[in-house]
Amino acid sequence: MEKNKFDWHMAMPLIAAAVTLALHKVIPKNSDILTRDYNWLSILLTSLIIIFLAVIIISFLNPVLRRKYIYKSKFITGEITALCIYNLITLKFNLIPPVYFPYPDRILNVFFEEIDLLATCLLYSLRLLFTGVFFGGIVGVVTGILVGWSEKASYWVAPLVKFIGPIPATVWIPIALVVFPTSYAASAFIVALSMWFPTALMTSSGIQNLEKSYFEVSKTLGAPSYYQVLKIAIPGALPSIFTVFFNGITSSFLTLMTAEMIGVKYGIGWYVNWQREVMAFSNVYAGLIVIGIMCSLVLGIMFKIRDKLLTWQKGVIKW
């Protein structure tokens, strides 16, 4: 019976959304704000109320959802409250400069009016990011294995990695533009470069930090070198490789934004930069929100892959 009892936590997001909607409807907008009225915030809040109602009803039948929802409810309530406060100090009372801090309805409006352009930009950015991260990551892992495994490669390649690596990838932009036929390839190269260095470094140190006895055991068991690389060096270094992938992808986002300013046609960084130049800050915020969602989605997928590949680590290392 206990599990079907009503928990007041569950109602909090609903109440917050309802209050926000009521305040939005009741308080008139500030007289200094002359832009036209939109309905987007009302629609958003109404749909949130419907969703919360549905979740509350379903959660009486689904204990897993119920537990998750109760856990998250405070956070959701906080977010909605923040939105409500922001709406009040911008649209309703005009307390901060409206050019730099557009009210929520205007930002929401961008999503609906420029959805095609935003989607195109997002796709372009993702394509650039994946090309860069993919090639940079692969070359980085290969470099790392070479340096971590072979003494000869370590002798010749490691100093080079340590010399080139710390140079910020964006410094190479002028050279990349000359060397590569298209600005897209140049941008991809820059993103790849910013992924390559940390990946190579962490992969090689991941291998070198593995206990020597793992390799000694494998030698006495008759394993040839290639087998030791495949079955010991790589899986042993995988936790380090994943850690650096998270950092690498984050720094690649950064490089991506810069790289998109060197003449690619679309891209979310290009979009944000362009909107900033024409002082369209509601569009800038919309772009930033898209970037945020994109980053967290990509990292979320990476976490899922890691959990799948590193099941053996559970119980060995605390996440």
Next chain:
Amino acid sequence: MVEQYAQHTGSLKANRLSKIFTNVEGSEMAALNNINFEIKSGEFISIVGPSGCGKTTLLRLIAGLDKPTSGSIELDGDKICSTGYERGLVFQNPKLYPWMNIYDNVAFGLKARSVYKKSDNEVDYFLNLVGLKGFEKSYPHHLSGGMAQRAALARALINHPKVLLLDEPLGALDAFTRVNMQDEIIKIWKNRKATMLMVTHDVDEAIYMSDRIFVMTPRPAKITQIVKVDLERPRIRDSKDFIDIKDNILSIMEF
């Protein structure tokens, strides 16, 4: 399981074997000094001695992980130059690969040498031999110390080694598990007939298990005496003969 796999065994011979380590400052330290011995096929030999007398170095030289400074070791008359699967090695810590389950850990030697066939059931046979049937899918961190060491034994046995080198294999185990595992290893030895060479700190353990005991002393590191244990198996730890041998070995070690 009635299946039986071919038994392999081999003899070892060391000629004037020395190993000198040079440290960073350039001074030399003899880890082994002019060692000579002969071990017959299928013998169980223990090496006892205080820390720093070169026991582990000797084992690493036989395994081929290190090269002697001078002298040589022969397995069945062939000089040992590098590592080889006919000389299995078990460390004090099991050193199972944490990213592989127990089955894959044990199968490692076969897969690494590309001779693995699932239908041969060889892995199952050795898992059964060490009493780990049913733990195939477990990961090493799920196992207790004793179970992990059994898995390490199975992993070394899978290659049908002629010589099994054990570097304090029971050193990290608690007293109960230890006594248990001593019997396990004897059982495995009788089953496989491989030549066993075990380093241990524990004189009792050495007498309980071995045919002969090499007593080593440091500075200069050498085999001071070889003690033959001519007691009937299973041996009784508090019998007079047992204790006499023990007193003898302890007196040698204390010079």
